[in-house]
Amino acid sequence: MKRAVIIGTGSALPARVLTNAELEGMVETSDEWITARTGIKTRRIAGAGEKTSQLAAAAARRALALAGLTPEELDLILVGTITADMTMPSCACLVQKELGAVRAFAFDLNAACSGFLYALDVADKYIRSDPDLKIMVIGAETLSSRVDWHDRNTCVLFGDGAGACVVTGAESNGNHQRGYLAAKLYADGSLWELLHLEGAPGHNPDLPGAALTAHPSIRMYGREVFRHAVRAMADAVGKVLADQGITPAQLSLVIPHQANIRIIRSLAEHLALPLEKVYVNVDKYGNTSAATIPIALDEANRQGRLAAGDLLLLCAFGGGFTWGASLIRW
Template sequence: MTPKQTPFPSRSRVLGTGSYAPKRVLTNGDLERMVATSDEWIVTRTGIRERRVAAEGEDTSDMAVVAARKALDMAGVAPQDLDMIVVGTISADMPLPSCAAIVQAKLGASKAFAFDVAAACAGSLYALSIADRFIATGGAKRALVIGAELLTRLVDWSDRNTCVLFGDAAGAMVLGPSEDSSRGLLSAHLHTDGTAADILSIPGGGSRTPQSTQVLERKLHKVHMDGREVYKFAVRVLPLAIQEALDANGLAVADIDHVVSHQANLRIVESVLERLHVPIEKCWVNLDRYGNTSSASLPISLDEANRAGRLKEGDVIAMMAIGAGMAWGGALMRW
């Protein structure tokens, strides 16, 4: 007698969301006293008014755990019931082991396998896609996806072009199988162009240029960015990624109810939405309060929109993110 086979779910859905930002607020006015900049210059070019800075002794994993616990509480899932943990980050507590392994231990999620994804600001979207595939193929039933970054320790505070941008935070999502085949993550479409790797990088500290006195003196262990090229790249590829997701699901731009985006720069978000002919009112914008939180940006935005009651059952959510690599992607989710 052949045992009855349980079919795999067609997709995953979000069961709970959570986010965390440190208490310390660093305003544009504070930065005026640190580097040659001004509130007007920062707001005009980025849309950022303030950002959060982790406390001394506060690690990336600490922020990730707070966001994770909030998501688990909303989902009604205990840490020991998790099958996998995926953390999108490029600012882990240490180079080895992964931030996810430390998060697993702090949560007490002893059954879960855990690993990091290094796709910079696109990290949480990459992690979401990976977790979705595990759930959709039966490899996991409960997955925790986290985006967490502590970038204020990786920026050069004398470089006004980069230090004004970044903030520390974490966001989390708990995923499970979707019992309704029409709801959940409809599809995710990921891309990379390594030929553009030099426009946003931390060039020192790796195997190419190991940590040394020279690396420290030249600040090669800090974020280096060609902002103009990043902007041009982002506004070119992100509309295509969203359109790719729409086409894959037989949907049109008019079907989008909400946009949940990585927020690196308000000008990028506005330009992408303008090219797609999507009103900015459909996008949850919090860049002014947090700055660029890299991989944490997308799940924080989802959590805030969710807790504000903005997301209704059946709504179509378009997601987009882009980060160093260059790595980017678009996704559609039916709430």
């Protein structure tokens, strides 16, 4: 039986590094305050030539190189993002153009910070239908363009970047069911106001909501989001592991959404896992939404932290609310 397997990973980050010390001169905050509450020390901020589609394409090129494929061999490009360059065309279509992936169809998927997990699950469904497909799955964001830089509660959290992976079908490896094993994905739109990003105002006065502004930015009620995030991710992880008959101790590595070090530590405690088994880079990049997991996945892969047969757990929580967990045998 063929399963969806990841055969290449890549990531791309803007050149500019914004430190906590620099933020001290921009808003009323401090390095100590940011570090203690979030674990973030620096984040990357996009500049000229680093639009979401350009970062996504750069990450995709690295993933293709590791997979030993050319852009022309791709059949589908999926991009999880809430910060596409424009409303239309999609970020995925612009990536297709940038890569020269002339055979691929392409579309975006909006699930906020869970976007990469959702997109990976969609790719798995396509592979089940046609195991020979070559699919590029990307999480990419330039959240710096959607942040209110006068709001210290949000501007210290977010950064820019992109991560990608190439997915195709492959036979199971011996006794191991190699590849994408299972996922549990969820949403609760009733809580959208706790973490949201408004769209640009429309021209029909009867349709836009009264809250819409000309320059929308991320709005978040941090305490409530934290409370829901910890509980929801722990529940999703528990269910996907139970369904597969796997215990947390059997996991080789957990790559959680990199939003806040306290959320990550709470999840590790819930799973009774040492932090050494949990990949953390939130200190370097902050919260890059849909890009956090694929960036971390690429880093872990290139650092040699993933070996054949390893059980890898991915989990995320984001605006919507959306959340979920995926289990992969490397």
